[in-house]
Amino acid sequence: MILSNQAILDAMDQGAFSIAPIEGRDPSSAPFNASAIDLRLGTEVLIPKKNYPVAIDLRNPGIAGFLHQISDRFTMNDHQPFTLEKNEFVVTNTLERVSFPIREEGQQCYSARVEGKSSLARCGILVHFTAPTIHAGFEGPITLEMINMSAHSFLLFPGMYICQLIIEEVRGLPIAAPNQFSGQTGPAGIVP
Amino acid sequence: MFGVIRERAHALDMDACARYADAMPENPEDQQQSDESAAKTGEKLEIRLAGKATASAQIRARLTKGTKVWIPCKVSEGMFSNESAVEISLPSGEKLSLYVDKSLIQGTGDNAKLRVYVVESSDKEITVLLPSESFQGSRWVRVPQSELVLA
Secondary structure, X not given: OEOOHHHHXXXXXXXXXXXXXXXXXXXXXXXXXXXXXXXXXXXXXXXEOOOOOOOOOOOOOOHHHHHHHHEEEEEOEOOEOEEEOOOOEEEEEEEEEEEOOOOOOOOOEXXXXXXXXXXXXXXXXXXOOOOOEEOOOOEEEEEEEEEEOOOOOEEEOOOOEXXXXXXXXXXXXXXXXXXXXXXXXXXXXXXX | OOOOOOOOEEEOOHHHHHHHHHHOOOOHHHHHHHHHHHHHHOXXXXXXXXXXXXXXXXXXXXXXXXXXXXXXXXXEEOXXXXXXXXXXXXXXXXXXXXXXXXXXXXXXXXXXXXEEEEEEEOOOEEEEEOXXXXXXXXXXXXXXXXXXXXX
């Protein structure tokens, strides 16, 4: 079930999840939409280094620590936007931090999906193209993978509304499925 | 083509966890007081896998779904300034690698801790949920209950 603007506010008031900072609490104006809340662009842009002589291998145990080494970081401010060139891929994140806690039994858990905004879509800007789900248990700013699909450069400013968050109830507790452990005896399996 | 993404739990590397035992109180009474204090105040619990002591029944009873606990990890710089790259060692020598918000980390380098949620708890073990998916695919880590020491 997708939460309405008012339901989002009510759930936040009850401590079910948090989105902060938000600009206002009037459900009929920004950042609220009828059944979503708009989020703003943060200040950092990560630009993958071009022509870097590596092939990314996710099996590499240090992959998380390695990815930042093959990216350049650019920090925007009100006077210094980032120019997203056509066909360019960058990684950014939201100004807002979100938290969707795993709650005690009997309490509702929530998750969310990040979606683009029609205004940016008309300009050919993808704000995510593969990883929209904000799972229950996540905490922090939301990472956005962006591509400019238009024929023109596009200016990114910090604080601009960049995406919308659709919040949903999680039915049941987000535990591991029982069959995930059955018959396993190795380090990933049953502990003797 | 990527390999098969696993959706299963991993057991923590006991060796990687053992260093936390060094910080344990020598006097068992001190440990008991520590446990009782944590239970009274409702503080966040830290899991220390020492292999030489067990958590009190009182504390174990508090390891319900949604309880926040800490597991040992190694951290390094993340992509964004607000995040860290985290590495969790498994007994097989395999490592889980993921990005998490810095607010979920205590400590630095090889002696850091990551805050996670308990999602399953039994007499034998608990299963914790990582804050985000690892690059290796899993979000769950299993911790033997018999090895728990709570700070």
